[in-house]
Amino acid sequence: MTDQAVPAAEHPAERRPRQGAAAGKPATIYDVAHAAGVSHQTVSRYLKGFEGIRPETRAKVERALAELDYRPNLTARSLTTGRSRRIGALTHDIDKYGPSKILGSASAAARDAGYVLDVVTLDTTDTASIREALAIIAEHDVEGILALSSTDEMTHAFEGIDFRVPALIAAEPDEPSRVQSQLATVGMPALVAHLAELGHRRLIFLAGPHHWSAARNRTRALEVAAESQGIEVAAVLEGDWSARSGHELIRDLPEIDATAIVSANDQMALGAILALSERGLEVPGDVSVTGIDDLPDAAFYTPPLTTLRMDLSGRGRAAFAELLSRIDGSEAHEPAPVQSELIVRSSTGPAPR
Amino acid sequence: MTDQAVPAAEHPAERRPRQGAAAGKPATIYDVAHAAGVSHQTVSRYLKGFEGIRPETRAKVERALAELDYRPNLTARSLTTGRSRRIGALTHDIDKYGPSKILGSASAAARDAGYVLDVVTLDTTDTASIREALAIIAEHDVEGILALSSTDEMTHAFEGIDFRVPALIAAEPDEPSRVQSQLATVGMPALVAHLAELGHRRLIFLAGPHHWSAARNRTRALEVAAESQGIEVAAVLEGDWSARSGHELIRDLPEIDATAIVSANDQMALGAILALSERGLEVPGDVSVTGIDDLPDAAFYTPPLTTLRMDLSGRGRAAFAELLSRIDGSEAHEPAPVQSELIVRSSTGPAPR
DNA sequence: CTCGGTCTTGTTACCGGCCACATTGGTGCA
DNA sequence: TGCACCAATGTGGCCGGTAACAAGACCGAG
Numbered sequence: 189m190t191d192q193a194v195p196a197a198e199h200p201a202e203r204r205p206r207q208g209a210a211a212g213k214p215a216t217i218y219d220v221a222h223a224a225g226v227s228h229q230t231v232s233r234y235l236k237g238f239e240g241i242r243p244e245t246r247a248k249v250e251r252a253l254a255e256l257d258y259r260p261n262l263t264a265r266s267l268t269t270g271r272s273r274r275i276g277a278l279t280h281d282i283d284k285y286g287p288s289k290i291l292g293s294a295s296a297a298a299r300d301a302g303y304v305l306d307v308v309t310l311d312t313t314d315t316a317s318i319r320e321a322l323a324i325i326a327e328h329d330v331e332g333i334l335a336l337s338s339t340d341e342m343t344h345a346f347e348g349i350d351f352r353v354p355a356l357i358a359a360e361p362d363e364p365s366r367v368q369s370q371l372a373t374v375g376m377p378a379l380v381a382h383l384a385e386l387g388h389r390r391l392i393f394l395a396g397p398h399h400w401s402a403a404r405n406r407t408r409a410l411e412v413a414a415e416s417q418g419i420e421v422a423a424v425l426e427g428d429w430s431a432r433s434g435h436e437l438i439r440d441l442p443e444i445d446a447t448a449i450v451s452a453n454d455q456m457a458l459g460a461i462l463a464l465s466e467r468g469l470e471v472p473g474d475v476s477v478t479g480i481d482d483l484p485d486a487a488f489y490t491p492p493l494t495t496l497r498m499d500l501s502g503r504g505r506a507a508f509a510e511l512l513s514r515i516d517g518s519e520a521h522e523p524a525p526v527q528s529e530l531i532v533r534s535s536t537g538p539a540p541r
Numbered sequence: 542m543t544d545q546a547v548p549a550a551e552h553p554a555e556r557r558p559r560q561g562a563a564a565g566k567p568a569t570i571y572d573v574a575h576a577a578g579v580s581h582q583t584v585s586r587y588l589k590g591f592e593g594i595r596p597e598t599r600a601k602v603e604r605a606l607a608e609l610d611y612r613p614n615l616t617a618r619s620l621t622t623g624r625s626r627r628i629g630a631l632t633h634d635i636d637k638y639g640p641s642k643i644l645g646s647a648s649a650a651a652r653d654a655g656y657v658l659d660v661v662t663l664d665t666t667d668t669a670s671i672r673e674a675l676a677i678i679a680e681h682d683v684e685g686i687l688a689l690s691s692t693d694e695m696t697h698a699f700e701g702i703d704f705r706v707p708a709l710i711a712a713e714p715d716e717p718s719r720v721q722s723q724l725a726t727v728g729m730p731a732l733v734a735h736l737a738e739l740g741h742r743r744l745i746f747l748a749g750p751h752h753w754s755a756a757r758n759r760t761r762a763l764e765v766a767a768e769s770q771g772i773e774v775a776a777v778l779e780g781d782w783s784a785r786s787g788h789e790l791i792r793d794l795p796e797i798d799a800t801a802i803v804s805a806n807d808q809m810a811l812g813a814i815l816a817l818s819e820r821g822l823e824v825p826g827d828v829s830v831t832g833i834d835d836l837p838d839a840a841f842y843t844p845p846l847t848t849l850r851m852d853l854s855g856r857g858r859a860a861f862a863e864l865l866s867r868i869d870g871s872e873a874h875e876p877a878p879v880q881s882e883l884i885v886r887s888s889t890g891p892a893p894r
Numbered sequence: 895c896t897c898g899g900t901c902t903t904g905t906t907a908c909c910g911g912c913c914a915c916a917t918t919g920g921t922g923c924a
Numbered sequence: 925t926g927c928a929c930c931a932a933t934g935t936g937g938c939c940g941g942t943a944a945c946a947a948g949a950c951c952g953a954g
Contacts, residue, residue, distance in 0.1 A: 569939090569940055570940070570941065571941095581941085582942085582943095585942065585943095588941095589942090613940090613941080614941065615941095616940080616941090617939070617940035617941040617942090618940080618941050618942075619941090620939090620940080620941070621940090621942045621943080622941085622942065
């Protein structure tokens with residue numbers, strides 16, 4: 189409490205020349221404290237929103253803060269608090285609609301919660317490269333890990349790893365659950381019923397790749413719905429979600445032994461429609477086609493696609509919310525169940541007799 | 542240098558109970574150093590790849606490292622080095638193909654360079670929300686900032702801000718440059734020439750939203766190419782990149798006073814095709830339609846779309862490379878020029894007389 | 895045998911925050 | 925008037941690394 193200058197024992201910040209935004213390095217709380225004539229701790233308290241600071245002290249701090257254009261250094265903060273406010277996100281096929289939509293909504297949810305997503309993309313689907321990506325994420329000191337695409341390889345890569353932080357795969361789960369049951373109990377039956385009402389009795393299913401849990405989910409839901417409504421599934425053909433694969437599967441079929449094609453996503457349906465038209469078949473005159481997802485573009489296919497609208501944004505948000513609740517131990521407020529809704533457009537019509 | 546135990550002055554790590562991966566917190570270099578019987582600095586040197594370590598010391602460190610399942614704490618490292626190995630990425634419309642493709646490729650490039658992208662998504666396009674997103678990014682201690690979508694609002698939001706780190710907008714630039722000139726000098730002229738050869742003399746252009754620099758770019762390139770080849774642009778209609786807008790623009794047109802529609806992207810072309818068919822016009826029999834981008838789906842539209850393939854991945858990679866070179870001051874190895882290539886499919890055909 | 899240089903390793907300070915604890919000044923009450 | 929108590933603020937340590945410098949061991953040369 190003496191006022192006499194102690195030559196070298198001055199505060200570290202003393203040695204640094206006075207600096208504002210224009211100068212070299214960003215201001216720290218020490219710079220601010222010095223400028224305000226208070227201790228760094230007082231600044232820290234102010235920043236934290238501590239109430240018990242005298243008005244005039246508060247004013248001094250505020251002035252210094254503004255003057256130096258202070259911005260907190262989150263790196264330093266997270267070193268002591270252990271909270272980095274960062275979530276590692278892992279995805280492949282980010283250029284595909286589904287994953288990128290989920291990513292976007294998860295990212296928006298993250299932002300609203302003050303988090304940022306550290307995105308690492310995967311080039312390939314093999315377990316080894318997923319592991320590698322996980323290692324990168326782990327180094328970056330994230331508070332949680334979110335996998336945006338749910339394949340067997342992903343599940344496998346997640347097994348037996350000690351992440352030290354919560355990790356989860358955003359998925360249409362294999363196991364019975366809200367999502368699955370909503371699709372299986374409401375969405376898919378509605379789609380099949382729609383076809384049945386139009387007189388269709390045999391359909392071909394274009395499935396997604398089997399190593400995706402969402403694909404298995406959708407296949408099973410379709411089979412159950414068809415069975416229970418007495419609709420025959422003439423064939424289940426496995427594609428890779430792409431329009432190309434939908435096109436090839438239908439193009440290479442010896443004969444179209446059904447009056448309807450149900451596709452596990454809209455893009456394969458798009459390919460199927462083209463292949464049908466190349467075979468001289470009309471949609472929906474000769475064959476009806478349906479998709480799943482309801483891409484924004486699906487309403488503008490020729491013809492506009494009848495499809496099941498899936499709430500992908502909801503999935504991203506729900507996944508993030510779930511992860512967040514695991515991170516801070518708070519109870520996950522039960523997310524609204526993810527809905528699927530039948531959207532009838534003109535790609536479906538009465539079955540030809 | 543005495544060996545006698547100094548009660549409380551032991552190393553911090555001493556006080557913590559022995560711990561492996563199974564125990565509480567992750568191991569630090571101090572833990573490793575203690576386990577190996579060396580100083581933490583020796584461990585740090587080993588980790589850095591320092592050569593001058595005696596083989597037996599090296600072995601001890603390696604053993605301890607493995608035993609404790611040590612993983613470096615990047616937060617602590619970046620606090621001293623000032624290098625966080627993190628890039629802030631800013632985008633809206635991440636669920637659209639263009640931005641997500643650019644994001645994906647930028648992210649892949651980042652990963653290869655040992656960086657991670659901190660993604661913040663924008664809900665709206667206004668400058669204020671961009672600024673807010675930038676503030677979030679700035680707090681997260683990134684080494685650079687990359688904006689993935691290039692709108693006027695983005696440019697505006699970037700102006701007059703002291704980022705303290707390199708920041709750039711990945712764009713098809715307004716100013717003459719490689720990208721623009723390749724599109725303007727090669728791609729677009731090829732597209733227009735293709736239509737001219739088919740006998741088209743009047744076309745309608747579906748432009749992207751004017752506040753996107755890429756949209757202005759494409760509009761200007763088209764106008765120039767059309768002018769120089771004696772093709773008349775009957776109308777320039779501004780959409781918002783979506784299939785919906787392409788559909789509405791063509792649907793609401795009093796008359797189709799042209800034999801070809803050139804769209805600034807594939808999705809508006811998709812909407813246009815549907816609108817034409819609803820008007821009873823055949824593509825390409827009555828009207829030819831072209832797009833730009835060459836989405837994977839564009840080859841499977843009905844009819845498959847003639848389009849200009851744009852190298853979006855190249856854009857993402859190039860943007861990241863440029864940013865990286867600004868960060869570490871290295872010379873940017875001139876990236877391969879971004880190419881656009883004419884892809885002729887069946888949505889274009891001879892002009893009706 | 896001593897001295898300087900090199901090689902290897904250890905010690906201490908520091909990055910920018912937060913936390914626990916210490917200290918100061920003012921107030922109420924006996 | 926003295927003292928306990930509380931409100932406001934300051935001090936020092938710590939988080940987990942890196943950097944600068946110091947120190948001990950070993951070497952050859954004078």
